[in-house]
Amino acid sequence: MSTYTPAYSKHSGWMQAVQEEITQTYDVVLFQPKTGIYDFLDWGRMPIGLLSVATPPYRKGYSVKIIDQRVDDNWREHLLKAIGANTICFGTTAMTGSTIKHAVEASRLVKQHFPDLTVVWGGIHASLTPEQTLEHPAIDIIAISEGDFTFLELIEALKNHTPLTQIKGITYKEKENGSYRQITTPERPFERNLDNLPELAYELVEPYMERYVERGTETGRAGDFVFSRGCPFRCEFCYIPAFARRQWRQHSPKELVRRVKHIVQKYNLNFICFLDDNFFTRIDSVREICKLFIQELPGLRWRAVGLRIDTASKMVDEDFKLLWDSGCRDIYIGAETGDPEMMKHIDKDITVDAMLAVNKRLAKTPLIVKYTFICGYPFEREDQLQNTIKVAQQLVRENPNAYVPLNLLTPYPGAKTYDEAVEAGFVPPKTLEEWAAFSLDDWMLTYPNWHTKQQIRRLASMAFSAVFANPKVASRIDNRLIRWLFKLYGPIARLRFRHNWHAFPVESMMARMILRHV
Numbered sequence: 001m002s003t004y005t006p007a008y009s010k011h012s013g014w015m016q017a018v019q020e021e022i023t024q025t026y027d028v029v030l031f032q033p034k035t036g037i038y039d040f041l042d043w044g045r046m047p048i049g050l051l052s053v054a055t056p057p058y059r060k061g062y063s064v065k066i067i068d069q070r071v072d073d074n075w076r077e078h079l080l081k082a083i084g085a086n087t088i089c090f091g092t093t094a095m096t097g098s099t100i101k102h103a104v105e106a107s108r109l110v111k112q113h114f115p116d117l118t119v120v121w122g123g124i125h126a127s128l129t130p131e132q133t134l135e136h137p138a139i140d141i142i143a144i145s146e147g148d149f150t151f152l153e154l155i156e157a158l159k160n161h162t163p164l165t166q167i168k169g170i171t172y173k174e175k176e177n178g179s180y181r182q183i184t185t186p187e188r189p190f191e192r193n194l195d196n197l198p199e200l201a202y203e204l205v206e207p208y209m210e211r212y213v214e215r216g217t218e219t220g221r222a223g224d225f226v227f228s229r230g231c232p233f234r235c236e237f238c239y240i241p242a243f244a245r246r247q248w249r250q251h252s253p254k255e256l257v258r259r260v261k262h263i264v265q266k267y268n269l270n271f272i273c274f275l276d277d278n279f280f281t282r283i284d285s286v287r288e289i290c291k292l293f294i295q296e297l298p299g300l301r302w303r304a305v306g307l308r309i310d311t312a313s314k315m316v317d318e319d320f321k322l323l324w325d326s327g328c329r330d331i332y333i334g335a336e337t338g339d340p341e342m343m344k345h346i347d348k349d350i351t352v353d354a355m356l357a358v359n360k361r362l363a364k365t366p367l368i369v370k371y372t373f374i375c376g377y378p379f380e381r382e383d384q385l386q387n388t389i390k391v392a393q394q395l396v397r398e399n400p401n402a403y404v405p406l407n408l409l410t411p412y413p414g415a416k417t418y419d420e421a422v423e424a425g426f427v428p429p430k431t432l433e434e435w436a437a438f439s440l441d442d443w444m445l446t447y448p449n450w451h452t453k454q455q456i457r458r459l460a461s462m463a464f465s466a467v468f469a470n471p472k473v474a475s476r477i478d479n480r481l482i483r484w485l486f487k488l489y490g491p492i493a494r495l496r497f498r499h500n501w502h503a504f505p506v507e508s509m510m511a512r513m514i515l516r517h518v
Helices: 014-021 036-040 048-059 075-082 099-113 124-128 130-134 148-160 202-213 240-244 253-266 283-296 309-314 317-325 340-345 352-362 382-398 416-424 432-436 453-468 471-476 480-499 506-515
Strands: 028-032 064-068 089-093 118-122 141-143 170-176 179-184 222-225 271-274 301-305 328-336 368-375 406-408
Touching: 028 048, 028 075, 048 064, 048 089, 048 148, 048 202, 064 075, 064 202, 075 099, 089 099, 089 148, 099 118, 099 432, 118 124, 118 148, 124 130, 124 141, 124 240, 130 141, 130 170, 130 179, 141 148, 202 222, 222 253, 253 283, 283 317, 309 328, 309 352, 317 328, 317 352, 328 352, 328 382, 340 382, 352 368, 352 382, 368 382, 368 453, 382 406, 406 453, 453 480
Parallel strands: 028 064, 028 089, 089 118, 118 141, 222 271, 271 301, 301 328, 328 368, 368 406
Antiparallel strands: 141 170, 170 179
16 A cells, blocks of 8 residues: 655645645646535545546556646646646536536637647536537547546547547547538447456645544544445436436445555545435445444544435445444435425425425434425425425434535436426527636526516525525535635524524525635
8 A cells, every 4th residue: 555645734824835845847737617606515525537537548558647627726827837748638527517617718728829729628517518618719628427448548549649539428529621520439438347347546636635534523534435436316306317317326245344444544534424325225335334444443524415315215224334333424315396296296205294304314313314305496485395395304303413505406418307497598608708707606697588677586595594694514615715614694594494484594595606706
């Protein structure tokens, strides 16, 4: 096992260590853009997506540099220093929302200083809108969906000047009669067995590692990992069915625990955040993982995303106890709505009654449960929205360890709800530049849609107060200012949430103004 020496301590200064590291140019330079408010939360810090595409070329001998804008104030200087005559390409990722703005800025900077360097985009947004994204003059190639092996093949083709037509899973520009035409290659099949993927090269982000692992007071030193990819379900508000083709794949439990044990020991971690779309798809695998954690990693704590209500209904009380005994402290459940009719409309394939029953069982355990709801669907009636609020309040009343974020609907390209939103009056961005100005927090106020401004302000206040109403969230944020704001505003948020009172929502409007500059 290679040794790890922290790139900074709280007293030595992190930025100096990063500056000292940029002493060479690299074959491949990758960029992690800012993601807005998510940059301040205590999960998903490590750029797992970029590490997934960076690892295969790195293992094959290419020099790879990852620049993380979220924690690197001098990212422009470091980015330009990392690129040189030997650099084969620059790559970035982007999800729908403000991330696009930052990815575009970096791509323009690269093209300004290195106009002949190939710029590759990947990630959710580019994968679901490849043709529109590729129209941007600073972008040359789109790697669609999972790019682990696509990116390696692309690097080798660019290095050896071989045709791109042989690479599955890309859309690229080709000059033709003084202009460009777009070419899309055949779809690349997914790797069915995640054990066949190389172990992530976490050493590529060691200059930032201490910023990633030092989180809120509850987690301590936390790292991120992915046990599975994809989701087999059909929820119509979600982009994943289009992005992952309703295919779910996993590591074997033994290999997962071996890999987790490696990074826990190397980076002195005591908490792991699993960032899967649907961690609990196979309960037999989860049971085995829990037993192995007890044997191999006693004392490790962890949390996971993606416990469905229908899956939880099949679990016995001993399963919940096993989760706790293995170190699981949080589980995230997609509730989405509290209205039975809406539940059918969005193809969630669960029932409200089953949700309430599961919550009562979970209330008997010490597990913290996060139920995520969506409000503002294009086809949602006022009585259906109120049913969602009532169910959210009931979950909290009946389970002191439950909290219930209310998220404003985002019409993600590729999701069925996107088409319904357009039919209801949403006028989507027509170019990548317009998507760069699209904010997940206040898009309803800036793009024509089916809500009045009064309705939008009320929905925003609902979402805002539901987050701040949970006092446990504050301890999971390592930014002192934001943690202080959580504690200061918490009593007001709890008042709004409990009484469903959202008149004069000045605080949520102020928050949106701040987030525009994050």
